[in-house]
Amino acid sequence: ALPAFAAEAVRLRLARRGDASLDALLFCNRDGGPLTTNNVRRQLRHVLDLAGIEGVTPHMFRRTVATAISNEAGVDLAAELLGHTDPAITVQHYIRRNEMVNPATAEMLDRAFGKKA
Numbered sequence: 001a002l003p004a005f006a007a008e009a010v011r012l013r014l015a016r017r018g019d020a021s022l023d024a025l026l027f028c029n030r031d032g033g034p035l036t037t038n039n040v041r042r043q044l045r046h047v048l049d050l051a052g053i054e055g056v057t058p059h060m061f062r063r064t065v066a067t068a069i070s071n072e073a074g075v076d077l078a079a080e081l082l083g084h085t086d087p088a089i090t091v092q093h094y095i096r097r098n099e100m101v102n103p104a105t106a107e108m109l110d111r112a113f114g115k116k117a
Contacts (some may be wrong), residue, residue, distance in 0.1 A: 064092035 002010065014020045017028075027035050035043075040058055048056055062082070068092070070078040079090040 063094050063096060066090060067096045070095050 010026060011020075013026060014024050017024070024033045025032070025034055027040075029035055029039055044056070046060055048054070066078045066082055069081060075091055075095065078095065079085075079087040082090055082094065084090045090114075
């Protein structure tokens with residue numbers, strides 16, 4: 001299932017293309033066929049160049065989504081969405097942990113070792 005905002009974006013995109021069939025391609029090449037990996041990379045690079053953004057790769061989007069899903073719903077769901085049978089692969093290669101101290105941990109440490117009023 002897609003989030004509501006994403007489902008609406010898909011509906012609008014397909015409506016603009018004039019093809020709302022279940023097997024319609026969301027993104028396609030000039031001939032209406034599927035995009036290749038190279039097509040996606042080239043188009044992303046073009047958009048990033050126009051925006052003046054460097055160092056972003058398609059793989060970073062996969063990592064970002066995996067990390068967000070893992071943070072909200074756990075590693076098992078993130079692994080499933082990425083098609084991994086072993087969540088350890090997802091953790092090792094995709095999940096990016098926030099290096100900041102967890103707020104709950106910081107609060108516990110503050111209570112234990114902070115100055116008493």
